[in-house]
Amino acid sequence: MAGAELRAVFRVREFRVVWAAELLSIAGDQLARVALAVLVYGRTGSAAWAAATYALTFLPALLGGVLLSGLADRYRRREVMIAADVVRAVFVAAMAIPELPLWALCMLLVVVVLLGAPHTAAQGALLPEILRGELYERGLAVRQITSQTAQLAGFASGGLLVAAISPSxxxxxxxxxxxxxxxxVRAGLRDRSVPARDGDARGDATVAAHAPAAGLSGVVAALTEIATDPRRRALVLLAWLVGWYVVPEALAAPYADQVGAGPTVVGLLMAADPLGSVVGAWLFVRFVPAVTRARLVGVLAAGAGVPLVFCLFRPPVPLTLLLWAVSGMLSTAYLLQTQASFVRATPAVGRGRAIGVAASGIIAAQGVAVLIGGVLADHWDPATAIAVAGAVGVLLSSGVAVAWHRANRNSEPVATTVLASG
Structure with missing residues (x-):
């Protein structure tokens, strides 16, 4: 049974630690996003400002991927994760200072997002070492389901908590x-040495000195490797296009205001996508045969934008929640497959850098998309902006889906499983 296969990953102690730490951070992040949306929109009354602040929870990751993701290949990955968490805790606490100027709030937020890049890269590179063989795909599925559940809980309760207490x-x-x-992470993960190339038994300092290039040169090398591989190129582009399907979350506060609702509805609207993601991940793993999942990636990517187009007709809140949830269901299903196929197609040496660049691109693409969505919402209205974002996602994903189909047809089959059903 699929449920039993999923539970197998929890027999690995280190995975339980990574899973618990990530779940806790995600729930806190979603609560913070609701707080920022309410705080900024309450101060400015501007959809563009609200969306711009939300974009800052994504956009700086591009710079973080360029400058910092290579740290996951140059230093001990556990220590990179710990350092990033500690510094982010300090800066987020500073953001809670009452009446902090908006510019200072935004600057602190940029630093927090920048530090997410090395953490994501280190965690992503460690996971295949913690979970061997088929356990890796199962771990990805578990993390996706539970992380989206944490987002759901954070968003759904976030509106109530922010209304009951305060954004700070x-x-x-x-x-x-x-x-x-x-x-x-400090207590539960084994302290591994700096990643070494095959046959390299040198010490940490020497290995770090000869690790894959960091900074801009490292990113250029990673992007070149991806761009020259038709399959990985198509997978990354499809993953980056998921940004268009995050626009509704960014516009939840102004959309709720458009329909005359309050902070509680903001949290429910933000929770719709994670709810759909939980359902989508489970359905994809449980009912879609492993051999057909890769072929469905393009179709699901394009289909995820269709429900958002119906927002053009200003549906009531219950129907809006359903549309956003269906979009989240489809987008999560295709994103799961792109992630698993991409990581398996990437060599272990430099994997942290490649994962960091790809993941940072996803986050940055989300930031660009929601920023555009905010401008469109101020120019027209939130419902129209969401519909346009969905339509753009459909058109662009359809084009990349054709490229993915050709690359998959002309090459040996990509490792298609996110999780075998049993």
């Missing part, structure tokens, strides 16, 4: 989640 207290809760995550 919600931000302090996020700071605590980072601190606890650092403690869990």
């Amino acid at each position: 207290m919600a931000l302090l809760g996020n700071a605590v989640s980072f601190a606890v995550s650092a403690v869990l």
Whole structure:
């Protein structure tokens, strides 16, 4: 049974630690996003400002991927994760200072997002070492389902908590989640040496000196490797296009205002996509045969934008929640497959850098998309902006889906499994 196969990963102690730490941080992050949306929109009354602040929870990751993701290949990955968590806890706590100027809030937010890049790269590179063989794909599926559940809980309760307490207290809760995550990683993960190339038994300092290039040169090398591989190129482009399907979350506060609702509805709207993601990940793993999953990637990517187009007709809140949830269901299903196929197609040496660049591109693409969505919402209205984002996602994904089909047809089959059903 699929459920039994999924539970197998929890027999690995280190995976339980990574899973718990990540779950805690994600829940705190979603609570912070609700708090920022309410705080900024309440101060400015501008959809563009609200979307711009939300974009800052994504956009700086591009710079973080360029400058910092290579740290996961040059230093001990556990220590990279701990350092990133500790510093982010400090800066998020500073964001909770009452009446902090908006410019200072934005600057602190940029630093917090930048530090997410090395953490993501180190965690992503460690996971194949923690989970061997088929356990890796199962771990990906478990993380996707539970992380989206944490987002759902964070968004759904976030509106209630922000309304009951204050945005500043919600931000302090996020700071605590980072601190606890650092403690869990420090206590529960084995201290591995700096990654070495095959046959390289040198010490940490020497290996770090000869690790894959960091900074801009390292990113250029990673992007070149991806761009010259038709399959990985198509997978990365499809993954980056998921940004268009995040626009509804960024516009939840102004959309709720458009329909005359309050902070509680903001949290529910933000929770719709994670709810769909949980359902989508489970359905994809449980009912779609492993041999057909890769072929469905392009179709699912394009289909994820279709429900958002119907927002053009200003549906009531219950129907809006359903549309956003269906979009999240489809986008998560295709994103799961692109992630698993990409990591398996990437060599172990330099994997942290490649994962960091790809993941940072996803986050940065989300930031660009929601920023555009905010401008469109101010020019027209939130419902129209969401519909346009969905239509753009459909058109661009359809084009990349054709390229993916050709690359997959002309090459040996990509490792298609995110999880074998049993």
